[in-house]
Amino acid sequence: MGKGVAITGMGIISSIGNTVEENYQSLLQKTPGISKIEGISTIHKDHIKVGEIKISNEDLSDLLNLPSSNNYSRTALLAEIAAKEALKSAGITDVNSCNTGLISATSVGGMDLTEKYFYSLFEEEKNRKYIESHSAGNSSTKIANSLGITGFVSTISTACSSAANSIMLGARMIKAGKLDRVIVGGADCLSKFTINGFKTLMILSETNCKPFDANRTGLNLGEAAAFLVLESDACVKADNKKVLGYVSGYANANDAFHQTASSVDGEGATLAMKKALKVAGLCSGDIDYINAHGTATENNDASESQAIRRVFGDNLPKVSSTKAYTGHTLAAAAAIEAVYSVMALQNNLVFPNLNFETPIKETNIIPETELLQKDLHHVLSNSFGFGGNCSTLIFSKE
C-alpha cells in the first residue's frame, strides 16, 4: 500500500459542465461558468456573480428519473448526479460486490428548501415532505439508498474544506482496512442563506473573481457536486481496474486563530501542507502543481500565499486556482478540485488561473494564466474553511 489509495472513478456537475468530460473541455477552452444569478430571487442579483448550474430542479429530477413526489433538495440532486457518474466511470455494476461506503460533505444541506418554505410549511401541508430534507445527512442517505449502499454512510461538514476531509477519511478507512471501496466527495447548492452570509462578511465580488491578484475583489459563490471512487489495491487487482490516479497524501490542521479569518502567516495551511507531504513520503520539491484554494478574498489569498512560500520557499511549483471557472462551491470545492487535479495528472496539464494580472507584493506568487503542458507526477490541492479548518490532499500518478 505504498502508493496510496487508488482512484478508479470520478463524477462531477458544476457551472462549467454536467460531466467530467464537459468540465475538462471548459477548462481547456478557458470558459468560466460565472454569470448573473437566475434560479434564486435575491436583492443582490445585480451586485454579485455566481457559478450557477443552469438546470432547474425539475430537470435535474428528470435526469435522475425521480418520481415527482420526491423530496430531494438541490444539493441532493446535484450529489446524486455526480455520484452516479463516478460509479459508472469506475465500471461498478454491483455496488455491494465488496465492502463499500459513502462519505459525502455539505455545508448547506437542504437549506434551499427550508428558506423557500420557512413559514409556509405551517399553513400548507403539501411541502412538509421537505422538512426532513434539511439535515446535512439527508442528501447522503438519499444517495446511499439510491445506490444501494447499506453499510458505512457518513457526512462531513467543516465549512469550505468539507470534501477534502471526506476524501481524506475515505482514504484512511481504506488504508486501515475498514472499507474496500468508498465513494467520497461533496455537494452544495446555491442558497439565499450563503449568498447573504458571505455578503455580510463583505467578501462577495461584483465581478468575476481574480484569485491571487493584488487587486482581487472577493469571491464568486458557486454550486457543484463531485465524487470519486476510491478502492483498495486488492479490489483494483481483483477486477483488473484502470486506475486514474492515487490519493497519496492528506492532512488536516487547525489554524486556531479566528472563527472565520485565516492567520496572516498561514500557520494552519502550512501545517496541513507539511503533514500531507509527510504522509505521502514526498518533499516539497516533488510537487509539480498546486491547485490552490485561491478564493480571491483579500484574506485567503494573502494567507495561503504566505503558507505556500513557507512550505516551498523560492522553489515554487506551478500554481493556479480554478475558482474563477466554477466559483467557490463551499463544501463541494475540494471534491471539484480533486477531479481537476486528477485530470491534470492524466493529461499532464496545468489549468489556468483566470483573471490574474498583478501579483500580491508581499509573496509575489505568479499563477499560470494559460493552459500549460507539463509532465506532472504529484499535484497538491488545498482547501480551507471557517473554524480554522485547513486541509491538504496530494494526488499522484503512480
Next chain:
Amino acid sequence: MEDLKLELKNNIIELLNLEDVNVDEIKDDDSLFGDGLGLDSIDALELIVMLDKDYGIRLTDPKEGKKIFESIEIMAAYITEHRTK
C-alpha cells in the same frame, strides 16, 4: 455630540454582547480594537451595519471601518459629519 457618544457606547455594548462592560468604562478616546475594548474584524462588520441602519451611512470597503471605528470620539465625529438620518 455627548448624547451621540453615549448612544454609541450603549449600542456597542448591546450589539456586541459586551455583558461585562459598563458605559462609563469606555472612555471617548479608548481604542475599540486590539488592546482597548478588544473588538475584532467581525465586530467591525457589525458596526458597519449599525452605521447603515441607524445613521444612513453606507461603507462599501470594510477597510474604511478601521479608521472610523478607532475610538468613540472619532466615530461620533464621523457620524455627525456624514449621517443621512
Next chain:
Amino acid sequence: MGNYYINGIGCVSAQDSSDNELGLQNFVALTENVAPLQKPDYKKYIKPTMIRRMSVGVKMGVVASSMALQEANVEVPEAIITGSGMGCLRDSEKFLKNIIDNEEQFLTPTAFIQSTHNTVGGQIALGLACKAYNVTYVHDATSFETSLIDGMMILDEGEQNVLVGGVDEIGNHTTELHKLIDRVKKEETLKNSLLNSKTKGSIYSEGSQFFVLEDKKKGNCYAQLLDVTIYNKLSKNEVTQKLEAFLMDNNLTISDIDVVVLGLNGEVDYDAYYTTLQNTLLVNTTQVYYKHFSGEYNTASAFGMWTACTLLKSQKVPGNIQLNDIQPTSIKNVVLYNQYRGENHSFVLLKSC
C-alpha cells in the same frame, strides 16, 4: 488495532449531569415534549471575551469538552472530533429568519459565521489553541459514532489522545416544523412514561457529551472502547444478525454481554427495533435505556455512552434506567445499540478497565 481507553468524560444535558461520580442516580424522567438544557456554570469554563458570541450549542460543547479534558488531565488534545447532526441550529435559524423577515437587508455576520456545523469544534480548538486534526461529522443519528470510529483510527495512526464528542441544540423553529411531521410528540406533557406513551414522535432535548480517548490507561479510566460499527439501513430482523456478527468480530457472544444500553425513545412506530431484540437475543441480558433522561437529539447516543461509562466505573446499574429485573454480577462488557426511525444504526462495544 490498538487500545482505546476512555480516561475522561463530560456531560451537559437536560439533567444536572455535572458530577460523573453521581452518574444518573438523581435524574428525573423528562415529562415535557421539548425539554431544555440544565445550564451549567458556563463562566467557570469559558473566558468572558470568548463567551459573548457563543450560542448554547457552542457553550455546551466547550463545557463538556473541558470537563473531559480536565478529568483525563490532557491540556491540548492531539485531535478534536465532533459529531453534530444539526450543527449550530439556533444561529442558523436566527440568520435565516433575519434574511426572510428583513428581506435581505441590514444583516450582520455574527449569526452566519456561528451557524456552520463545525463551529463547536472550531471554538474548542480556538479556546485551547489546538492546531491538530479537527473534523465534524453531521450524519444524523450516527454523527457521534462516526466521530468515535475516526477517533480510534487517529489513535491507530499514532496519536496518543483524541477528544471525541457530540453536541446538538434545540432550535425552536425546527422543533415546530418537526412537530408537524410527528418527530416530536404532540402532547406537551407525557401522560404515561416515555416507553408507554404509545404515540408518534419522541421528546426533544439538547446536550453535549465529550470523551477523551487515549492509547494508555490512566487512573481515572472509565472503560475501554473495543469497537464501533454503523449501518445506513437495516431491517428489524437484520439487527439481530448484525449485532451477533458485531460481537463475533470481537470474539464475543451475547452471553458475554453484561449490560445492553438501548436507544429506546418512545416512538411508537420504531421502538420495535429494540423490543424485537429485547424479547429474543437479549432476553437474559440486563437491559437499560436513557432517553427518558436525555430526550432525543441526533447525538443523544453520546449520552448513552456517558451512561455506559458511569455504569462500568461504578459497577452499579441504577434502577431508574433498568428495563428488566436481571442484575449483573459484575459489569465487564457493555454493548450499545441505537437507531433513529429505522435508519442510521450503531453498535458500540465497551469493556471495563
